[in-house]
Amino acid sequence: MTTATVRVPAKINLCLGVGPVRDDGYHPLATVYQAVDVHDEVKATATEDDEISVTVHLEADESAEVPTDGDNIAVKAAHLLRDTTGTEAGVQLAIRKVIPVAGGMAGGSADAAAALVACNEAWGTGLGRPELERLAAQLGSDVPFLLHGGNAMGGGRGETVSPVLARGSYYWVAAVAATGLSTKAVYAEFDRLNEGSNVAQPEVPDDLLAALRAGDAEALGRSLSNDLTLAALSLRPELAGTLDIGLEAEALGAVISGSGPTCVFLAADENHSLDIAMALAGAGVCADVIQARGPVAGARLV
Ligand SMILES: C[C@](O)(CO)[C@H](O)COP(=O)(O)OP(=O)(O)OC[C@H]1O[C@@H](n2ccc(N)nc2=O)[C@H](O)[C@@H]1O
Ligand SMILES: Nc1ncnc2c1ncn2[C@@H]1O[C@H](COP(=O)(O)OP(=O)(O)OP(=O)(O)O)[C@@H](O)[C@H]1O
Secondary structure (H helix, E strand, C coil): CCEEEEEEEEEEEEEEEECCCCCCCCCCEEEEEEEEEEEEEEEEEEECCCCEEEEEEECCCCCCCCCCCCCCHHHHHHHHHHHHHCCCCEEEEEEEECCCCCCCCCHHHHHHHHHHHHHHHHCCCCCCHHHHHHHHHHHCCCHHHHHHECEEEEECCCCEEEECCCCCCEEEEEEECCCCCCHHHHHHHHHHHCCCCCCCCCCCCHHHHHHHHHCCHHHHHHHCEECCHHHHHHHCCCHHHHHHHHHHCCCCEEEECCCCCCEEEEECCHHHHHHHHHHHHHHCCCCEEEEEEECCECCEEC
């Protein structure tokens, strides 16, 4: 039996511009993703029967709910790869989950990207990066970025990924809430809040790109932004308090990651990141605090 193991990072959105809802129900995005060193691991073991199965080992939050049937997005990724390549083998997937579930850090998307790479290796199906990226886009808006990693601009509904010029390594602190938020519900709340108003087409702010080009953490902190903030706060008003605690600890910037509820804070260095983490943990505003560095590589065989 052939086995392949892939490590895959979480993402944060340094900016998330959201435009008016499209006819297909998705929103046009202008985002900059950064991959951070909070990793899930997906192991694929090829089998001779035609079963595609998954087990999930929760490393961080044992109470999180992750499906272990065909609803698991890693299983969907394996089916898509098999249907595309015509291979007849099966696979046992084993996920080691560290990325918060339904936290806005693309945990499911990360597992889907990892499953594509791991199954492609275990089955010997030999698809190249461009073909894997095409399959990734069919699985979810965030999935192509998790193959890519690093820093990247996201357009379309998030699935069109292009590199950005960036310098520097950044210290992040993530405040993880006890229960997740549904991405679909947050976009629906965005639509409800904007009903009757003209939502502009989104753009990536120039000052954010300049901060990344210069590797300037202070300027980056000032230019973090997220158009889903009001929608996430409307569903979870207590997140405003979480953002305040990080800012009182002098974070260089604070933002809700993607559709939330995870709040992320930019620190000046490792000591500062520890101070922010301690302030958040001490205030009891979140279930878990994670210190992370970015950017890091996307889904890779180990
Ligand atoms: C919030 C973000 O994480 C920011 O990067 C992403 O936009 C969400 O990406 P994702 O979880 O991969 O999302 P998908 O699985 O493609 O879509 C889940 C749901 O989110 C909404 N959705 C998602 C992406 C987008 N550009 N517009 C949307 O309105 C749709 O209701 C969709 O049914
Ligand atoms: N492999 C998986 N890992 C986590 N959740 C999964 C997985 N497969 C399916 N799901 C389901 O998807 C839902 C969303 O989980 P996920 O962790 O991807 O959210 P998220 O990080 O907020 O996503 P995003 O940031 O891409 O919007 C979960 O509630 C869970 O039921």
